[in-house]
Amino acid sequence: MKKLNKYKILICILFLLVISSCKEKNEGQKKIETIENNIKEVEEVKDIKSFLNLVNKPNSIIKDFSFGDNIQINKFNHFRDSLGVSSFIFQIETINSDIDLDKYRINLRITPFSNQNNLLREDSKKSNLNYDSWFSDFKIKNSNSNTKYIVFSLRTDISEFKNIELFLYDKQLKKFIGNKVSIDYEFENYLNSSKKVNVHKTDGILGREFSVSNFKAYMKEGSKGFYVAYQLTDVVPEERFAKKRLMINIFPTDSYQDFLREDSKKNNSSFDSWYYDIKIKEYENSQFLWAYIPTEILDFNKIEAYIYDETQKRFVGLPVILKDVSLDFNK
Secondary structure, three states: OHHHHHHHHHHHHHHHHHHHHHHHHHHHHHHHHHHHHOOOOEOOOOOHHHHHOOOOOOOEEEEEEEEEOOEEEEEEEEEEOOOOEEEEEEEEEEEOOOOOHHHEEEEEEEEEOHHHHHHOOHHHHHOOOOOEEEEEEOOOEEOOOOOEEEEEEEEOOOOOEEEEEEEEEEOOOOEEEEEEEEEOHHHHHHHOOOOOOOEEEEEEEEOOOEEEEEEEEEOOOOOOOEEEEEEEOOOOOHHHHOOEEEEEEEEEOHHHHHHOOHHHHHOOOOOEEEEEEOOEEEEOOEEEEEEEEOOOOOEEEEEEEEEEEOOOOEEEEEEEEEEEEEOOOOO
16 A cells, blocks of 8 residues: 555656646747747838948947857947937958858847936846847848948937847757857947046056056946956967956045945955956957946045966965046046
């Protein structure tokens, strides 16, 4: 009798596992169907042709991006037409001529600065996402010069883009494939421009080997954080940054002491410390070590930067120090 009960229990468990597996499969299928059917507010721009034919396009970021498995992109532009439709334009440098565009869809994700989070779509807010996402069929546009573009046009009230990402989705494999394009849009525009806001000359050598010439900072009004970038004097091979981290200490003035992190206050510390894996951006033959600091502090007695060597398990060299720094909002 006991053996019979054991068999019944086993049968019940197996039955529940089958139901659970079917449920997960159905939920997964629903997600895939959502991806394949979700074309949200994709628009046709009225005057996109005239924009594509401009030689010097505004809001350009010139940079090499590897997209998917066999597409190379060399420039990005953002264009908003007279009817309020935004276009995100990726200029193609090379593409495999055998690629079957019908096999793919493209996914665009735009992340605003925190001061525009209220402009995200309602479905993004309900899902606790900090970005909006759109899917579209994969189409390529040509200009009169036969330059090829991926153009993603949509309606959005968001105007200040912290990050723009482009993904390639394979409809047969039902998954994203290859490399994505990721652009820290306004920050990268700022690094590439001649704007002098929040630019400080500085001399020093980070980690005994990285000579620094400039400090740049970028902050949007209302945003709860800012970018910092240390411009290197010389171009350095990326392998020299391996197994190294960047530490930044920010010492606020008295009027901003209340904006220190709670853990800093509990430890009676007069500064916040932030650790980062080394991240590099390259512009006009210059390299920048950069980081995003999530703080509302605007005035600093000093800002220190160190290099931590994970092989030696210690900080190396002297810090690069900037004193009496006040940040202005970037327009």
